[in-house]
Structure formats: C-alpha cells, structure tokens
Amino acid sequence: MDSxxxxxxxxxxxxNFEAAVVLVGRRWTAAILLAIGRHxxxxxxxxxxxxxxxxxxxxxxxxxxxxxxxISRTVIPTTPVQVRYELTERGRELLAxxxxxxxxxxKWHAADRAPVTPGTGGPS
Amino acid sequence: MDSxxxxxxxxxxxxNFEAAVVLVGRRWTAAILLAIGRHxxxxxxxxxxxxxxxxxxxxxxxxxxxxxxxISRTVIPTTPVQVRYELTERGRELLAxxxxxxxxxxKWHAADRAPVTPGTGGPS
DNA sequence: CTGGATCCCTATCGATACTG
DNA sequence: CAGTATCGATAGGGATCCAG
Numbered sequence: 001m002d003s004x005x006x007x008x009x010x011x012x013x014x015x016n017f018e019a020a021v022v023l024v025g026r027r028w029t030a031a032i033l034l035a036i037g038r039h040x041x042x043x044x045x046x047x048x049x050x051x052x053x054x055x056x057x058x059x060x061x062x063x064x065x066x067x068x069x070x071i072s073r074t075v076i077p078t079t080p081v082q083v084r085y086e087l088t089e090r091g092r093e094l095l096a097x098x099x100x101x102x103x104x105x106x107k108w109h110a111a112d113r114a115p116v117t118p119g120t121g122g123p124s
Numbered sequence: 125m126d127s128x129x130x131x132x133x134x135x136x137x138x139x140n141f142e143a144a145v146v147l148v149g150r151r152w153t154a155a156i157l158l159a160i161g162r163h164x165x166x167x168x169x170x171x172x173x174x175x176x177x178x179x180x181x182x183x184x185x186x187x188x189x190x191x192x193x194x195i196s197r198t199v200i201p202t203t204p205v206q207v208r209y210e211l212t213e214r215g216r217e218l219l220a221x222x223x224x225x226x227x228x229x230x231k232w233h234a235a236d237r238a239p240v241t242p243g244t245g246g247p248s
Numbered sequence: 249c250t251g252g253a254t255c256c257c258t259a260t261c262g263a264t265a266c267t268g
Numbered sequence: 269c270a271g272t273a274t275c276g277a278t279a280g281g282g283a284t285c286c287a288g
Contacts, residue, residue, distance in 0.1 A: 166249080166250090167249070167250050167251075168249065168250080179250080179251065179252090180251080180252075180253085180254095182251090183250080183251055183252075186251095202249095203249095204249045204250080205249070205250070206249075206250090207249085207250065207251090
C-alpha cells in the first residue's frame with residue numbers, strides 16, 4: 001500500500017484527510033453516529049446507549065451532526081414532543097467508511113484493555 | 125447497512141469504536157501517518173508536508189505514534205544525527221483503514237471549500 | 249537536524265440546574 | 269421527553285526559545 005487512495009500529499013489531500021478524521025474524532029461523535037445507526041433514534045434513547053454522556057454535550061453533538069447533514073432531525077408533535085434522529089445517506093456512508101477503523105481497532109486491541117495511549121504520559 | 129460490522133452497541137463495541145476514532149482524531153495525527161506513509165521519513169521532511177505544524181507538537185505526535193507502535197523510529201548516527209520514521213504493519217493497516225474515510229470526505233466535500241463545521245458556530 | 253522546556257491561551261468537556 | 273444556560277476545570281495546541 002502506497003497510500004495511493006489518498007492522492008498526492010501536497011497539502012490539500014492531506015488537509016482533507018485531517019478534516020475528515022478530526023470531524024469524526026471529536027468526543028462522542030462517532031459513538032452517537034453508531035447509536036443512531038443502530039436505531040437509537042430518540043434523545044433519551046441515544047443517551048442511554050452512550051453511558052456517561054451529558055445532555056448538553058449530546059445536544060451539541062446532535063446539532064453539529066445535523067449541521068453537517070450527517071443526521072436528520074424530525075419533530076413529531078405528540079403529547080410531549082418527540083424528536084427522531086436518523087442517519088442521512090451521507091451519515092450512513094460515513095458510518096460505513098468508519099467500519100474498517102473499528103475492525104482495525106478490534107484486531108489490535110481486542111485482547112488487552114486500555115492499550116491505546118492517547119497521551120505519551122501527560123504534559124503536566 | 126445496519127452497522128452489523130460494529131457488533132452490538134451495548135457498550136464495549138461502542139467504546140472501542142470511540143477509542144479508535146479518537147485515537148486517530150487528534151490534531152495532526154492522521155496527517156502525520158499519511159505523510160510517513162508517503163515516505164516523508166525525516167522530521168523536517170514530515171514537517172514540510174504538514175504546513176503549519178510546530179516542532180513541539182510534531183515531536184509529541186511522533187512519540188505518541190511510536191508509543192502505540194504505529195510507527196518506528198530509527199536513529200542513524202551520521203554527522204548530525206538522522207532519524208527515520210517508518211510505518212509499522214499496525215500503522216500501515218491503520219492508514220489503509222482510514223482510506224474509506226478519506227474517500228468519503230472527498231465525495232461529499234470535494235467541490236466546496238470549508239463545508240464541515242466542527243463547532244456549531246463558536247462559544248464566545 | 250532533531251527535538252526539549254516553557255508559557256499561555258483557548259476550546260472542549262463535565263456537572264449542575266432550569267425550562268417548554 | 270428534549271433540550272438550554274451557566275460555570276468551572278482541564279488539557280490540548282501554538283509560539284518561542286534553547287540544546288544535543
């Protein structure tokens with residue numbers, strides 16, 4: 001593999017690559033996408049899957065994802081208002097594109113528990 | 125696509141997914157991987173590709189990547205010491221796994237310039 | 249050339265409380 | 269149920285200067 005699928009590195013392709021990965025690399029974002037993909041389509045439902053996320057963060061992520069047309073938001077005017085989130089085609093394709101990454105992680109980190117060290121030990 | 129390749133969402137698969145994406149989602153990380161994959165194997169060489177990165181950050185990322193066995197560091201004791209970075213198999217596979225994401229980004233954002241909005245508009 | 253050490257600033261995330 | 273408003277803590281990232 002010579003990274004041909006990334007085109008020339010010059011700067012543009014490199015930046016796009018960065019942008020894509022940073023976009024989805026924000027905390028909770030990928031997990032939310034996955035949850036919605038798994039048909040957790042209500043706010044509370046999603047939150048239930050993402051153990052530990054707080055309401056403000058979830059709401060923010062949801063707005064970001066909607067802003068990027070990765071998910072759609074539908075308001076159903078029932079008694080207490082209901083809101084349904086669904087993946088758009090763009091979102092579905094993103095999630096699909098993320099699958100290899102998930103596979104990669106499982107392949108290399110399936111056995112051990114916390115093998116990936118985000119920081120080399122911590123700055124301070 | 126029902127996200128079957130992610131297994132059950134319960135919590136573990138979801139977390140792994142998050143971990144994988146967050147790992148590579150840190151600023152510059154993916155771009156560095158790509159640069160090294162494109163055979164920019166010297167410190168200065170890599171920096172040259174990543175327009176805007178600063179030395180301390182690059183050094184930090186390099187250490188993190190090495191710590192995760194995504195790249196290898198070889199010191200060549202020439203006159204001024206030379207250091208060569210290369211992708212490990214793990215790193216190569218990660219990069220390969222990232223390709224679909226890159227493709228996705230290009231598919232949806234090839235035309236326009238800054239379509240992806242990380243933040244909802246900015247806090248302050 | 250290849251980084252290390254510092255300082256600072258800001259974005260981001262978490263917690264808590266409140267509302268339609 | 270589905271969020272919003274505020275606040276505070278943290279740590280990540282950038283700039284600059286220094287060293288082997």
